[in-house]
Every structure is written in structure tokens, then in C-alpha cells.
Amino acid sequence: MDQLDKQKVVEALIFASDEPLSLREIVNILKMSEETHLRIRMNEDDVLSVIRHLNSEYVTSNRSFRIIQSAGGFQFATLPDFASWLGLMVKEKAKRKLSQSALETLAVIAYKQPVTKPEIEAIRGVNVDYMISTLLERDLITIVGRSASPGRPLLYGTTLTFLKHFGINDLIDLPKPREIDEILNDSTFEVEKELMKRLGKDLTEQEEQNSGSIELPSDENVTQMEVKNEN
Numbered sequence: 001m002d003q004l005d006k007q008k009v010v011e012a013l014i015f016a017s018d019e020p021l022s023l024r025e026i027v028n029i030l031k032m033s034e035e036t037h038l039r040i041r042m043n044e045d046d047v048l049s050v051i052r053h054l055n056s057e058y059v060t061s062n063r064s065f066r067i068i069q070s071a072g073g074f075q076f077a078t079l080p081d082f083a084s085w086l087g088l089m090v091k092e093k094a095k096r097k098l099s100q101s102a103l104e105t106l107a108v109i110a111y112k113q114p115v116t117k118p119e120i121e122a123i124r125g126v127n128v129d130y131m132i133s134t135l136l137e138r139d140l141i142t143i144v145g146r147s148a149s150p151g152r153p154l155l156y157g158t159t160l161t162f163l164k165h166f167g168i169n170d171l172i173d174l175p176k177p178r179e180i181d182e183i184l185n186d187s188t189f190e191v192e193k194e195l196m197k198r199l200g201k202d203l204t205e206q207e208e209q210n211s212g213s214i215e216l217p218s219d220e221n222v223t224q225m226e227v228k229n230e231n
Helices: 003-016 023-030 044-060 080-095 100-112 117-124 129-137 160-165 177-184 191-210
Strands: 065-070 073-078 141-146 154-158
Touching (some): 003 044, 003 073, 023 044, 044 065, 073 080, 100 129, 117 154
Antiparallel strands (some): 141 154
């Protein structure tokens, strides 16, 4: 493997890591492949030299980020010049966060779809007009048809945006109620923790009432680069 490829591998490792990677960690990762031809023999000084070279390239090409040393390791960070724009991005993301009520409503729809508004309200015990409107506006749910029950109420289901928001490929990837507690132990969940927590509570109660399990429709068709900011 030539020097250019080694640089790309080191760059990819640092970029993809959620936490700062130490020189020792990078060295160990480079040589741990089971395939001999993919093992890269570098020492810590070699890796440090690569990082310095990468930063030199970023300066030359006037990029908005650098590899910085932090907490004993290395990670990507944007330059302070862009702090104002990044601050605006964070505020905009905060606006898009769902309230607990919206998460609870979305949870019911995700697991019971296709489902009507009266059915959602029967599970939640509250009026969900505003929540459904909010979820429709954010393209997390959509109208998928009408029920054959009296009055022919609208049926709701989740969308592609829902799958993207929660990082899943298909509805069959949604956790089953028995998996909720295990998921909650994963420290990587934040906003989604509340959704899964509420899902587990609501679904368990429904299962006890209905004496049956909740299954996702088998014919359901509805079907991240993040630049790390140096605070």
C-alpha cells in the first residue's frame, strides 16, 4: 500500500470516529486486519506525520476544518471562523426535535400502522389532532388510505423520512417490545430513548389488554455526514 493510500485510511478512521482516536489506537487498527494485504505497518511517529501532512493539505486547499488533538487523541473540528453558522445549524436542529407527545403518537403509528386517529386516541387517551398535524407537516407520517369501519376514517402510516430520522432501513428493523429495555441501555440513544421508552410502555399495556402481540404489516411499502464542531 503506497503512502497516499495510508493517508486516506488514517483520514477515514479519524473522520468516522465518534471520539478522539489516539496514535496508539490508530496504529493498532491499521495492523489488525485478518487479511495480510490490508495490514498497514506504521508506528506512532508515522501516523503523526500523516496527520500533519493532511492538515497541511487542508491549509493549502483552504478547507473549513482541521484534524486537532483533543482528550489525548485526534479528531476533526471546524475552524472558529465558522462558529456562527454552526450555531445557527444547532438551533435549527433543536427546532426540529419532537416533543414527548409527538414521539408517543409517532410510536403508536409506527407499531400499529395502518392506524386511524380514533385508534391512536384510544391508546393514548388524549386528542391527537395537533400531533398528527405536526407529524404530517414534518413528513414523518402520511395518509395511506381509509378504514372500512363506520365513517371510513383516514389511515396513517410512517414515511421514508421516518426511516431516515431513526436510522433504520425498513419497518421490520423496528425493535420488538421485548427489545426495548436492551435498547435503552445503549448510551448512544438520546431523543430516540424517549420514543423507545414510550413505545415499550404503550405496547406492553396494549398487549395485556388485547392478549396478543403487535406485528408490523408484512406488505408495508413505505419505505449522515456530520462535520464535528470544536466547542
